[in-house]
Amino acid sequence: MSQMPGQDLDSLYQEIILDHYKRPQNAGLRDPFEAEVHHVNPTCGDELTLRVHLEGGGDDAVVADVSYAAEGCSISQAATSVMTELLIGRPVHEAAAVHAEFLALMHGRGTIEPDEDVLGDGIAFAGVAKFPARVKCALLSWMAWKDATTQVLGAEPTPTPSQSPDQEEQA
Amino acid sequence: MEGLLPDLEVIRKDFPILERTLAGGHPLVYLDSANTSQKPQVVIDAMVDHLERHNANVARAMHQLGAESSAAFEASRDTVARFLNAPSRDEVIYTKNASEALNLVASTLTFAQEISTEAATFGPLGEGDEVLITEMEHHSNIVPWQLLTQRTGATLRWFGLTDDGQLDLSSIDELINERTRVVSLTWVSNMLGTVNPVREIARRAHEVGAIVVLDASQAVPQMPVDVQDSGADILVFTGHKVTGPTGIGVLWGRRALLDQLPPFLGGGEMIATVAMERSTYAGIPHKFEAGTPPIVEAVGLGAAVDYIDSVGMAAIRAHEEAITAYALDGLASLPGITVLGPQTAHERGGAIAFEVDSIHPHDVAQVLDSRGVAVRAGHHCAKPAHARFGVQSSTRMSSYLYTTPAEVDAFVEALAYTQRYFGTTGASA
Numbered sequence: 002m003s004q005m006p007g008q009d010l011d012s013l014y015q016e017i018i019l020d021h022y023k024r025p026q027n028a029g030l031r032d033p034f035e036a037e038v039h040h041v042n043p044t045c046g047d048e049l050t051l052r053v054h055l056e057g058g059g060d061d062a063v064v065a066d067v068s069y070a071a072e073g074c075s076i077s078q079a080a081t082s083v084m085t086e087l088l089i090g091r092p093v094h095e096a097a098a099v100h101a102e103f104l105a106l107m108h109g110r111g112t113i114e115p116d117e118d119v120l121g122d123g124i125a126f127a128g129v130a131k132f133p134a135r136v137k138c139a140l141l142s143w144m145a146w147k148d149a150t151t152q153v154l155g156a157e158p159t160p161t162p163s164q165s166p167d168q169e170e171q172a
Numbered sequence: 173m174e175g176l177l178p179d180l181e182v183i184r185k186d187f188p189i190l191e192r193t194l195a196g197g198h199p200l201v202y203l204d205s206a207n208t209s210q211k212p213q214v215v216i217d218a219m220v221d222h223l224e225r226h227n228a229n230v231a232r233a234m235h236q237l238g239a240e241s242s243a244a245f246e247a248s249r250d251t252v253a254r255f256l257n258a259p260s261r262d263e264v265i266y267t268k269n270a271s272e273a274l275n276l277v278a279s280t281l282t283f284a285q286e287i288s289t290e291a292a293t294f295g296p297l298g299e300g301d302e303v304l305i306t307e308m309e310h311h312s313n314i315v316p317w318q319l320l321t322q323r324t325g326a327t328l329r330w331f332g333l334t335d336d337g338q339l340d341l342s343s344i345d346e347l348i349n350e351r352t353r354v355v356s357l358t359w360v361s362n363m364l365g366t367v368n369p370v371r372e373i374a375r376r377a378h379e380v381g382a383i384v385v386l387d388a389s390q391a392v393p394q395m396p397v398d399v400q401d402s403g404a405d406i407l408v409f410t411g412h413k414v415t416g417p418t419g420i421g422v423l424w425g426r427r428a429l430l431d432q433l434p435p436f437l438g439g440g441e442m443i444a445t446v447a448m449e450r451s452t453y454a455g456i457p458h459k460f461e462a463g464t465p466p467i468v469e470a471v472g473l474g475a476a477v478d479y480i481d482s483v484g485m486a487a488i489r490a491h492e493e494a495i496t497a498y499a500l501d502g503l504a505s506l507p508g509i510t511v512l513g514p515q516t517a518h519e520r521g522g523a524i525a526f527e528v529d530s531i532h533p534h535d536v537a538q539v540l541d542s543r544g545v546a547v548r549a550g551h552h553c554a555k556p557a558h559a560r561f562g563v564q565s566s567t568r569m570s571s572y573l574y575t576t577p578a579e580v581d582a583f584v585e586a587l588a589y590t591q592r593y594f595g596t597t598g599a600s601a
């Protein structure tokens with residue numbers, strides 16, 4: 002075949018992504034919350050308002066709720082939905098480790114094998130990393146979550162040492 | 173199809189990039205010309221030839237190459253002046269792009285001490301003065317005026333839009349009043365496609381002594397533009413949308429006005445003489461061209477306007493209208509498509525922004541791209557215009573003199589495929 006390979010649309014638009022897009026989980030803005038942030042993607046105009054509700058303080062803080070109102074493409078909408086599923090109910094330091102893992106996947110240009118144990122439905126986004134223009138769509142909500150959580154804690158959420166991707170790579 | 177350029181196949185051969193094949197073996201269907209146009213071989217050759225044979229700095233090099241380079245640079249200014257029917261070549265000022273040209277006007281007006289127009293004398297701008305723009309402007313014709321009004325205390329006002337994407341002129345008597353100092357508007361909207369009645373608005377603005385600035389970034393590429401007939405005091409456009417290179421824009425202004433504006437950037441070439449305490453400035457155009465100008469870009473721009481002029485601007489306009497009408501018909505043949513702005517080709521330029529039911533523009537553009545069809549998705553630097561129509565973003569197809577009906581067919585077919593891909597039509601893939 003002399004043809005150049007086509008773009009692999011199906012690797013971008015995984016069934017899981019389209020499902021979350023059509024049926025977003027945990028959507029809507031809810032009370033209570035300690036921080037609300039508004040993030041936009043200035044190039045395409047995608048917008049997201051996101052609230053974070055933490056319970057407990059310090060090392061014991063838990064992500065009790067993440068609620069949101071979002072307008073955006075399938076990738077950004079699905080990423081938000083998947084993120085809330087992954088993070089709600091987790092200790093903040095664990096959530097931060099998932100965050101780090103997702104970030105690494107998105108910046109891996111398609112070379113990183115995602116860890117389903119850590120990322121759950123998030124592994125469906127592996128294909129997005131091969132479409133550089135769409136990486137920022139997938140990251141919009143994750144960045145917003147980190148921003149909001151930092152505001153609540155007064156410091157950046159730090160990953161659980163045993164789950165940080167750096168450590169795992171060395172192990 | 174009536175109105176199409178008769179030598180369309182020959183014209184397409186002038187643009188080497190149109191031969192490209194993209195991933196998956198799809199031929200390029202380039203429908204993003206309102207974003208930037210493709211470049212004909214004559215433009216590429218003129219720039220390469222300049223770099224290979226005549227390269228030197230302009231004005232300040234006392235050697236043969238310097239003389240050749242200066243001559244080529246200034247010849248480009250002559251060409252652009254002729255193309256625009258400017259009364260004087262000195263009224264053509266080269267900038268980096270249309271955005272810089274608009275910033276030049278707004279920024280120098282911020283500092284102008286006194287301005288006399290035919291019907292008024294005012295300045296410096298401050299409280300009580302008004303600047304009038306429209307809700308359909310590109311951000312480049314909004315933000316500079318926000319900066320000016322914030323810095324001077326003047327008030328920013330704007331024409332709203334009607335539901336069919338026209339300027340709402342019902343309040344023109346109130347909006348253009350004795351406090352109005354500047355009226356700045358786009359001739360052709362890059363999002364709605366609307367062609368605005370600029371002559372009539374300019375006439376009204378001049379009655380109250382206001383300065384009229386036209387953003388002709390989307391007009392100059394696709395219709396005959398005569399600056400003297402346009403009603404503008406200042407008219408700007410950008411090189412890369414008229415088949416020229418990036419890195420160069422044009423500001424044309426009436427000498428009487430430009431002579432009253434203070435300098436924009438300070439530096440080499442814009443001075444008459446410099447002492448440590450103070451300087452005196454060159455006359456136009458050099459007063460507004462500090463530093464080494466975009467020389468090879470100017471050479472390319474001259475070749476570009478010669479090229480489109482030789483095809484004929486009236487013929488290009490007819491072609492754009494025919495292609496736009498055909499594309500509007502194609503879009504109307506699909507379910508769930510809403511075209512923003514005027515619904516007939518006659519009232520609009522060659523950019524069509526639209527919504528596709530239940531599919532985000534980003535996803536539309538992604539699937540079209542996988543079939544070789546290049547369109548733009550997003551807010552097209554016109555967020556207020558999108559907000560006016562209650563949409564956050566849209567997909568935009570935009571044609572140019574090299575666009576064929578077959579490309580429009582490929583675009584419509586790819587859109588239908590997109591709808592099947594996301595399962596938003598009853599039809600199965």
Ligand SMILES: Cc1ncc(COP(=O)(O)O)c(C=O)c1O
Pocket residue numbers: 206207269270271272310312313358360361362387389390410411421553
């Ligand atoms: C109507 C209009 N004005 C201004 C601009 C800005 O042009 P540039 O980005 O070349 O400065 C554009 C193009 O993007 C435009 O379409």
